[in-house]
Amino acid sequence: MIIQIKDAEYPRLMEIWEASVRATHTFLSEIDFQYYKTLIPTYFKQVLLIGYEKDNSLIGFAGIAMHNLEMLFIDANFRGIGVGKILLTYGVENFGVTNVDVNEQNVQAVEFYKHMGFETYMRTDVDDHGKNYPILKMRLGTY
Template sequence: MIREITEMDYPRLMEIWQSAVLNTHDFLKEEDFLYYKEQLPTYFKHVTLFGFEKDGILVGFIGTSNENLEMLFIDNDFRGIGIGKKLITFAIANLNVSKVDVNEQNTQAVGFYKHAGFKVVKRSALDEKGKEYPILHMEL
């Protein structure tokens, strides 16, 4: 079930984010991981958040801003069973999402978005914080 996220869900979103990032972002330096983890609650306030519940437990979430998918994270224990596909399909159909920026080094995510119909339109050598994590700008 997909539902809107409230501020009361933020602690669980943090757990999901950490589980996902620790298992998919092996390129991330520890100090950058800690930096982004600290910033995450601030980021939540700037996006529209929806989560996916399985058996009453929040196991994945998306954050969008206008037509941009800003975040999509699935608890590592629930990856590979179609939750990401359901969330991206929901975002495209209901939230008019047509763009996503993804870490080039996160090859699983790049493949996921390509499979969902996104194509690379541009590449940036640095991320939005000026860190050396190349970003692929993708659009439907």
């Protein structure tokens, strides 16, 4: 079930973020992981947050700003059961999501977005923080 995230759920969002990133961002150094971990809560206030609950437990969330999917994280224990697809589809259909930036080294995420109809239109050598993690800028459909 899709829900709108409330501030009180931020600690659970951080648990999901950490489990997800540990499972998918194996290319991150521990120092960089800790760096991003301190930043993530500041982003929560900048996006519309939606979550997915299974058996009354929050297991995934997405952050949307304008037409951009700014974040999509699924608890590592629930990966591969369609939660990401549900959240992304909801964002596309209800909030007009057409764009996403994804770490090039996160091959599973890149393939997921391709499967969902996104195409790469630009690549950067570094992320938004100037760190050596190339970013693929992707958009839905052909432009």
